[in-house]
Amino acid sequence: MKTITVKSINDSSKSYQYVDNGEPMRGGVKDVFFSPDKKYVVAIFRDKLDFNQKERLQRITNHYLPQIQNKEAGDYYLNEVFRWPTDVIEHNGFIGVIVPIYNSKFFFKKGYETSDLIQGKEKNGKWFAGAKFRNPQFPLKVAKSELGDWLSYFQVCVNLTRGVKKMHAMGLAHSDLSYNNVLIDPVEKSACIIDLDGLVVPGMFAAEVIGTAEFIAPEVLSSKHLNKTDSNRKLPNRLTDLHALPVLIYMFLLHRHPLKGGKVHDLDTEKDDLLSMGEKAMFIEHPTDKTNRPKLAQGSKWDLPWADIVKLPYSVTGPYLKTLFDKVFIDGLHNPMQRPTAEEWEIALLKTTDLMQKCHNISCEQKWYVFDNTNTPKCPFCGTAHKGTLPVLDLYYQFKPTVWKPENHRLMVYKDQYLFQWHVNRNITRNEKITAEQKVPMGYFTFHNNKWVLVNQKLTSLKDVTEDREIPIGSMVELTDGKKLLLSKEDGGRVVVITMANK
Amino acid sequence: MRRLPVYFLLDTSGSMYGEPIQALNNALSGMVNTLRSDAQALDSLWISIITFDREVKEIVPLTELVSFQLPEITCPQSGPTNTGAGLDFVIQKVKKDVLKGSPTQKGDWKPLLFVFTDGKPSDIQLYREKTPEIKNLNFGAVVGCAAGHMANDEILKELTDNVVHLDSADSSTLKQFFKWVSETIEQGNKSQGTGEGVTLPPPPSEITVVI
Missing domain, CATH: 2.60.200.20 (Tumour Suppressor Smad4)
Incomplete structure (x- = not known):
């Protein structure tokens, strides 16, 4: 255990400290160390960075950070929605970024209902996107006290959507939006976008990753075999963010993936997966083409009831969101220009909260539902009729x-x-x-x-x-x-x- | 929906008796706990544990991670290292367990195989017969782990290019190794580079990779 002092490359008068206990947290490309006061982390890239990568990080901390700070709602963005890197350091030839520590609400207070295995761990979005972890029969279900209710996820999605809206307004693209790069807290209804050091600035810094499986836009997957210099090769940009964002929204509200259905495109698993998320991608709830409907019998029993699109069709999210899901997963799936903007998602999410009704069943797990525009409304989750x-x-x-x-x-x-x-x-x-x-x-x-x-x-x-x-x-x-x-x-x-x- | 089947083929021959087998048990249970606190792993991972010494035993058949219970693995005080018989067993199991894609059913992910040994095969002829069969089975990755000075890296390299050599089979080395194994398993859902091909993460610095 030793404390190491490192210097900023932006401002040589600034230095930071971290504690090296020999076992840093390992991210995809970085080793993450805590400062002695645990107010920030020093995340050091394991590979040496080239000039461009260094330049990108400096641009993120020196140019874009003040741009957020000095504009409207700067505090909201920097304290709530983003964990924005604040400085760049160098240590023994390796480059790292200084990132403020995550708010304590983004660590599990309890974690699993019946074990302390993930207590104190980060509330990565994956825990809340999947259906298993909220199934009362699943042996490693996440504690009820961590899950919030259905309305919580609308506020969570609004925060994420605003984050994407802000980046796009600044001319940036996230390029790797996924449940792994967001922390969410349904209890306090917060969400935070993390790992912001890979931002894409069109024309200046190209994407280095194509994204995370399940969130990569179809055009990126279907052109990934091409060389990066090929003009037909599609790399992540603003429009691919506008695919990943609604995938996240769909998953947080419906706890299933919009494109993972039953249609088999190739007998080889890898090829099939590439086609079904890429070139041949098809919305599982496409209103007329039913070929990619999920096959419940082949799925995991833990994924019910959410996996059942007949019982819980996407229309339970209400008319405004249904319209946008149609736009993005039908019209815009293979036509990126048709995808709704982040602001359209923000407005639709907010308007939908105005359609919410409290479920009369006090033990209903979702507690809220969207008015279904019928004369005899009932909760789609527990079936309780409105009185x-x-x-x-x-x-x-x-x-x-x-x-x-x-x-x-x-x-x-x-x-x-x-x-x-x-x-x-x-x-x-x-x-x-x-x-x-x-x-x-x-x-x-x-x-x-x-x-x-x-x-x-x-x-x-x-x-x-x-x-x-x-x-x-x-x-x-x-x-x-x-x-x-x-x-x-x-x-x-x-x-x-x-x-x-x-x- | 799609499962990721992972097979562990573990050497329980006489030379593992004593501290090494304790260390292996300890490292395995650490790995299972790591995986059980990983949302992605819980979503798709199925694990099987098979041991080989004089006999081949299916300690745990292919089981969904959430229901997986790790039993204490024991070994005899002496006896041969029938690695070939172990491979043969894995081949039968993979053929039976792993769901192939069909026009109406999505197939499983390509299975992973981890072979752990601290010696060299006693049934070398059978071993050499089975290595091409393993290669033809289309595993996502086969990783060989040779622990201790008695383990033969060269023979493992006949099975796979990914051979990790551990200087000893003590608790902390094995723990490091199985931590790396869980990172390898969890790899699938990390951000993908703009280059092609899935690569293994670099092993921890304490152990040597033979390529």
């Missing part, structure tokens, strides 16, 4: 005076559901730039004396249009079928139209 009426609010915006158009945005009401500024006014976007003040609810919904009501807390110009009545702050308005409410008279203020479901 009582269910107000559905459709949002409209003013297209021109007296003409209001639907926004394709719906808010489901449940007891103690809040109404926020981003519902009230279309000029306010729900994203990472929202201020603390804008996160204060404007009102809430509750079931009071057998009636659904909206209680006005902060809406200065709420009006019941149907009954032509102002609703001042501190009073409430009943929600009835067909009623229209104007949420705000200000520019961008919305009208909601109420429908009562499950009557």
Whole structure:
């Protein structure tokens, strides 16, 4: 055990220390050592780096890091979404990066339900993507207290999506997005993108890895036999990130892989795998071409119920996400330009949370589900039917005076559901730039004396249009079928139209 | 869906008696624990343990990692090293266990074989008959491990190009080796380089690889 001091190559006055106990954590290409105070790690590349690789790391720490720091929501990105390398060091001719330590929430408090084998280990995304580890019968299942509920994974995906959105906005591509390169905590609903030293800057630093199996875009796999200098060779870029991101989202929400179905393309396993993820890739839930449907009998019993696409089709993620999954896994699967952007995913995920209902079954493992747009809604996970009426609010915006158009945005009401500024006014976007003040609810919904009501807390110009009545702050308005409410008279203020479901 | 079958063929001949067999048991259980804390391994790995001395024994048939229970491996105080018979047994098992792809069924991943020995085959003729059969079976990788000064690297190299030599079969060396074995097994899901071909990770510095 010895403590080693290393110098920054960016700024020779800066030095760092790490403890070498002879057994570093081994990543794919780096050995990782902790600083004595455990505030950062020193991750040293096992192979010597060439000039370009060094240059890339310096660019990441000297150019892109301040760019995030100095822009809006810098703290959110650097403390929550990214573990961004902060400096580059050299030691005995080997190059390393300084990376802040992961937040303690990204280490298992309990780990497996029945053993302490992974207690204290990193919460790599793989633990939460697969179906096995959440199957109550699986001998090494992850503890219930670590898994969160279904709504947790929406917030997790929103954070990841924003990370990708930010990188793309800076002109960067992650190039190796996978469950191995993200840490997630469904309990605090956090996600963090790690291993950011391989970023691709188009035209400047090309990709060095093609990605991680299961996340590599079809065009990258189907051209991997070509030489890197061949113009038909496709390497990871922004558009391949836009394949990997939805694969992650699909896996975190449905705990199965969107392309791993039953279709056999070649009797040789390796060739079959290459074809089924590459050239011949096909969405397992393709609505008309059913050739790649998973064969449950050939799968692992531990992967149920999630492996069953009949019981839990991707449409349980709601209409906004279904539309995007269709775009990326059908239209855009072999046509990268058709893939939705990270921001489209962010918006769809957030809008979907407005469609959520709490399951009435207190022992339901998912606890939340997306309203299925039927008159008799029920939880797709445990089958429990919704009890009582269910107000559905459709949002409209003013297209021109007296003409209001639907926004394709719906808010489901449940007891103690809040109404926020981003519902009230279309000029306010729900994203990472929202201020603390804008996160204060404007009102809430509750079931009071057998009636659904909206209680006005902060809406200065709420009006019941149907009954032509102002609703001042501190009073409430009943929600009835067909009623229209104007949420705000200000520019961008919305009208909601109420429908009562499950009557 | 697809399984990754891994076969361990372990020498339990007389020379392993005493400290070496203890060390082997210890290292194996360390490896199983490492694998059992790896999400990827738990997703696809199936393990079988076969030993050979005078007899060949299937200690654990091919079993899913999550259900895998490692029994204590024992060895006689003396007796021959029937490596050839061991290989023959593995060949039969692989032919029977490993699912081949068919038009309606996805096949397993190519199996891996780790052969651990501290001596040289007593049944050298059978051994030489079986090595080409092993090569024809299309393993994902065959790794030979020769432990101690009595082990013969040259003969193992007839079986595979990947031969690791351990200077001794003591506990810490074996632990290092099996740590490397688990890294080799876990390799599949790491980021892939833009170059081609799957390579074994470099072995730990304490042991020598004979290529």
